[in-house]
Amino acid sequence: MRSAWLVIRKDLRAELRRPQAMIAMLFFGFLLLVILDVAVPAGTEITPETGAGILWVAITFSSVLGLGRSFDREKENHCLEGLLLSPLSPEGLFGAKMAVNCIFMGLAELAILPLFFILYGDAFLRSLPALALVLLLANSGFAATGTLFAAITAGADRNEALLPMLFFPLVMPLIAMAVRATGMIFAGAPLPEYSSWLQVMAAFTLIFTGLGFLVSRHIFRD
């Protein structure tokens, strides 16, 4: 536990010093929001469902950039090997990287959301607390799946664009549920109406977190 926390702190400090992942995520997220705004014909009213869809496209595509970087730092000078040689367990390493990814995605969303409200109308603003819950669930689900497959792509020999191809099909249900729940939240629906979505999202997160911890030993060592 303690050594996992050390890795988290090290990654956060490195990111603070040279925010490669954050810049990539934010820049891409902003770009997508603008592109999608251009793609929607001028003058059309953005319905809650469309708004939710746009927001989640921006979030998923920007998050995959951050996820892809989570093992980059460990690849220079074979630092990953250094971590595996240390008393840190593979499970601890997976947990640390997952936590870091969760934090990065949360931070990126803090910046993407305001731009979304600016571009697509601040009528969505009142739904912020409920939206935070959906974001939290989706982030942890993305982070679990994404960390697992980022670890795999980091070990692959040809890994250009490999992560999105492995990652997106698997998180498709999570994206669908997040869009759905967000749409209802934007439309002003009360919690009981979309709570079943949140439950399935939580189940997804739990299953993939568990899978990640179970197989991390097999992924990091050969």
Added chain:
Amino acid sequence: MIPRTRNPEPVLITCTALLFAAAVYAVFFHAPAERVMGLVQKIFYFHLSCALVAFLSFTTACISGVAYLVSRDLKWDVLGAAAVEIGLVFTTLVLATGMLWGRPVWNAWWTWDPRLTTSLILWFIFAAYFILRAAVEKRQQRAAYCAVMAIAGFVDVPIVFLSARLWRSIHPVVIRADGVNMAPPMLTALLVSLAAFAALWGVLLRRRVRILAMAEQIRILEHRLDREPAQARRARY
């Protein structure tokens, strides 16, 4: 490595062929034409059978993935790869036959029905399996990664289905794929074609496993040849 003794394959293939003949007969002559959909409905028997084969394949892939991670025996990796190959082909067939059926019956090539959605995402997941396979060189590493992918894909399927169904339960479904009224002869036809496809699956899987295992051996032999110094080779011939 490859057993030379009594190959049961001809028997298996003959049985499969006979079953297929029976299935074609049962589907087209024994089972009556469906009242509303007419002849188009015949595709349903093959559609469902393909889905069965796909399901068998992906279950096999998941089980062999777990078995590989536990045992670290590469024969499980070969079995998994063969199963996913077959599963991918038959998922494609499921999607194709589904669309052929949907166009005249639902008046649309595609609807976001839970089953269709699940098959489509399944297709994506297992296509990604091969992209991953091609991207990793080291034999054991590739096997471990692919095992994880197969397991992750398999556990993803129920969630996909659940979410797709939740999606629909809010907008009620107009057409349900299982709303077919099954007359007894139809059921017979269905069961025979299911059996035929299951047998086909067995034959294909056996073949693919053997071919992949042979390819593996050839690769290993090539490796040995590369490592063997030229001198020794010259001395041998």
Added chain:
Amino acid sequence: MAADDYLEVSGLCKEYEGCRALRDLSFRLARGDFLTLFGPNGAGKSTLLRIIATLTAPDSGRVRVDGADLEDGSEEFRKRLGFISHHALLYDQMSALENLVFSASLYGVADPGARAEELLAQVDLQLHRHRLAGTFSRGMRQRLSIARALVNDPDLLLLDEPFTGLDRQAALLLGELLLVLKERRRTIIMVTHDLDRGLAMASRVGILAGGRLAFLEPRHRIDAAAFAGLYLATINGETS
């Protein structure tokens, strides 16, 4: 297992791509032994070290350290393990001090800051403690990397061709540090091609060829010149 056996390797097998890197390899080391392993390329030397370091799982066979199987409790074992290879294992974006403090904390060293300063002094980098490791010259990186590997004052030290590519200062430093560790009865396994250095420090000498130990003797029974001949013969035997 004799009472003073510290490391016991038994029946180790590992196959890569159909080539058997290790075939039924067994040997034992007592605490304080310094084993130098020679052998032609591809003889399985690195594989052996990686298996002992728990980076790679063997196909069969086992490694016991201090009476405990590596399979269970390998986290505890790694606390006492050091590994030096050609990879620097340093974070370029972190300063020399931060690199060492991070490693020391990972290994649960009591006072990471003090340990890091102590090591920086040993490898003569105190003046550069706040410089990013990425800006170091090659020789400085090598010294920092050596310091990093010794951060937990390992009981068992594995060295994979440690002298290859080192500059003069770093090589001298490593040699000195190894002698100190040997005097303090640390168990050391070194894989090398460097006959002089390897023989000078070893208490036992082995030759690994074709995944097997072709030779394993205490150093005092070996005549350096005769051994050089044997070693060359093994290498040539492998390639013809």
